[in-house]
Amino acid sequence: MKKSSIFYYIIATIFSIIFGYPFVFMVSTSLKGNMEFLQESIWAFPETYKFINYLDVSNSGFYKYFYNSIFVTAVSLVVLVFVSSLASYIITRIDFKMNKFVLATFVAGMMIPIHSTLILVYKISRFLNLNNKLIGLAGPYIAFMLPVSIFILSGFMESIPKEIEESAFMDGASYFQIYTKIILPLSKPALSTILIYNFVQIWNRFVYGLILISSPEKWILTLGLWRFQGEHGFNVPYVMTALTLASIPLIILFILLQEKVVQGMTAGALKA
Amino acid sequence: MDSNDFGLTEFFSEKTQKKLRFVLLGLIPAYIFYLLYLIVPIPLSFYYSLFSWSGIKDLVFVGLENWQLVLQDKIFWKALSNNFLLVILSLLIQIPIGLLLGIFISRKIKGYKIFRVIFFLPYIMSAVAVGILFSYIYDPNFGLLNNLLQMIGLESLQAAWLGNRDLAIYSVIGAISWRFTPFYMILFSAALVSIPQSIYEAARIDGAKGWQQFFSITLPMIKPTIVNACILSLTGSLKAFGLAFTMTGGGPNHASELLATYMYKTAFTDMEMGYGSTIGIYLFLIAFSISMTVLFLTKRKK
Structure with missing residues (x-):
């Protein structure tokens, strides 16, 4: 037992370095000056902490990218949660003879590789005059997360006992009232799962921004990050500052809601 | 009663009608996003794969030429x-x-x-x-x-x-x-x-x-x-x-x-949008056939 736990700790330490050190490097370099980075050992910690890097990088447009990402992610999540939970409610709780077929049509969408649709998403967005608009990103984001979300939600709603809404029906409640007052509150665990999973997925999405957004003032975070590196690639501390800034929301979310994030990320990916 | 319900009233009770209307209205938003950005692009990509199309210039119909070119690419x-x-x-x-x-x-x-x-x-x-x-x-x-x-x-x-x-x-x-x-x-x-844990204890x-x-x-x-x-x-x-x-x-x-x-x-x-569409459709076909094979194999096991 003793020997095996030492063995575990050795392995854990090695992998902590492999997975963790790049983050240490990222944050530590973000606080160095560019000359310092070039002249001193890359393993050294900053001589003085140059928090000014964070101010410089934010002012170069990052606060704008942050705002854009928050806006698009929030709009997409609100619509996505509403649309997918309503569809799941109908699929699982109302018998209309085609329930299984409707579910199957959505689940089939999980087999479509996102990159096969890019050209047409670009064309359709131009056709609808939604290209180079932040709100235009929400459509593809919602569409691509719909199958997984419906799959997870309907799996959960299926397991809610049918008797629960019967008495409400007797009292004359409408379908929509049952959906908002009974089914949604009962589905909280599944809703939080899809919320976290979709948040991380949408926040990290890159390719739609790449094809649909051209104006710098509308760049989302991933796009801004990529462009920033293209422009300031020679200033490694700046790039690391930008990376740290872009990763902070996810790292905070993860540390605050560890169990939930781990559970949500795996449940989502397993179904996808 | 609505006058434009195509005489459905005669076939369905008021309760069923109410239900179907809710089902329809409730599924429409999901289907709009889903069809527009996920489903429709696939047949349309197939359509565009039959053209030489540089994005700006006009479409030129080339049949299955792109499909052959990709295989030789x-x-x-x-x-x-x-x-x-x-x-x-x-x-x-x-x-x-x-x-x-x-x-x-x-x-x-x-x-x-x-x-x-x-x-x-x-x-x-x-x-x-x-x-x-x-x-x-x-x-x-x-x-x-x-x-x-x-x-x-x-x-x-x-x-x-x-x-x-x-x-x-x-x-x-x-x-x-x-x-x-x-x-x-x-x-x-x-x-x-x-x-x-009981299994490990038994072992x-x-x-x-x-x-x-x-x-x-x-x-x-x-x-x-x-x-x-x-x-x-x-x-x-x-x-x-x-x-x-x-x-x-x-x-x-x-x-x-x-x-x-x-x-x-x-x-x-x-x-090269036409050629790109063709690569996209090949990617779709590969992914789709892998998914179907996996689905078939796991279903059969059960």
């Missing part, structure tokens, strides 16, 4: 073989290491929560962020990797990890593995935790040692999860884009090209 085959290399190496690297770390995490040894946070961090980063981070790790001059090799006296192994045509794809796969191994770790640790009474327990209990118990993990890594590797795109852009000279990066570049850099 060396870069397409290079990209496809890179995708398969990614599948194989993912299976060989991510799943065993993920299992190892999953075992560690599920043992709940003191401090496991801190280790879990560290191990899981790469997976919540965006592909772009990981790609940029790793382009500095692999940098030939001030990169972490070459510096590390110098520190431990292995200068001879230093290389231009992303600039070397023979190495680039392996370097990209290394970064992809770094990002996705944590996912398999969590997958396995969830499966391992759900194995009832211990029968005198089974650690490794014996692992092969006779643990592995068989988590076999479904291993199968799942393999399927995920198979289908996931076809979706790889962001990391390769930000690290090498598919280069040098297409050495680390993947189907998705090649499709993107053809369509949006070279503006």
